[in-house]
Amino acid sequence: MLVQRTDSPRISSAVARWLLVLAVGVAALGNQAHANFTDVTTSVLPIPLMSDGMPPNLKGGAVTGDFDGDGDIDIFMPTSDGRDLFFRNNGDGSFDEIGEQSGFTVVTDGYASGAADIDSDGDLDIYVTAAVEPGHYLYINNGSGVFTEEAAVRGASIPGGLRFGRGVAFGDYDKDGYLDIFVGEWLEPWAVGILQTTGPVGRLLRNRGLCSQATLTM
Ligand SMILES: [Ca+2]
Ligand SMILES: [Ca+2]
Ligand SMILES: [Ca+2]
Numbered sequence: 001m002l003v004q005r006t007d008s009p010r011i012s013s014a015v016a017r018w019l020l021v022l023a024v025g026v027a028a029l030g031n032q033a034h035a036n037f038t039d040v041t042t043s044v045l046p047i048p049l050m051s052d053g054m055p056p057n058l059k060g061g062a063v064t065g066d067f068d069g070d071g072d073i074d075i076f077m078p079t080s081d082g083r084d085l086f087f088r089n090n091g092d093g094s095f096d097e098i099g100e101q102s103g104f105t106v107v108t109d110g111y112a113s114g115a116a117d118i119d120s121d122g123d124l125d126i127y128v129t130a131a132v133e134p135g136h137y138l139y140i141n142n143g144s145g146v147f148t149e150e151a152a153v154r155g156a157s158i159p160g161g162l163r164f165g166r167g168v169a170f171g172d173y174d175k176d177g178y179l180d181i182f183v184g185e186w187l188e189p190w191a192v193g194i195l196q197t198t199g200p201v202g203r204l205l206r207n208r209g210l211c212s213q214a215t216l217t218m
């Protein structure tokens, strides 16, 4: 009886290779899917207490980035009842709060913040939205994580009544090479009459890319 030869050994080898690829892929996906968190706030973030012994009111809108250029991620956090907080990463996962010596001495009453290289010099600057008149703050980084507030001289401080700043985003919408700013603002009907607030409830600030001052325009 003639026994016909089959290709089953070669097919099995191909199947085995595909199974191996599949197994590696599943293992990789499994690794990507792992994310579990532990709240380490009190052990690594030295949040200072106010004069009444309570922690500051942290409204929200914190932003992270390597603001001092040393290769680790730092944290900026606006507050509503004291100066804003700036946590410098020590490189080992612990932080020091150095807001005062980093230029954050103003009580911004900030709601949100965002970080981008607004003046195109290679370091991260910080924009803080707040309920103030005129609105909002622009902190320019000197390159080592020390900031100067320059919203008014650069045209990024919005006049025209009390603004209730909320979110902020950055992007080069007109493709001229300079990052522009969009600020979300909130406006309650009662505020129009009581606070003489006028104008749109969101502002697009076009960066004109000038050297130092008045670089932004609405
Ligand atoms: Ca850093
Ligand atoms: Ca910069
Ligand atoms: Ca700079």
Ligand SMILES: [Ca+2]
Pocket: 171, 172, 173, 174, 175, 176, 177, 178, 179, 180, 206, 207
């Ligand atoms: Ca632009």
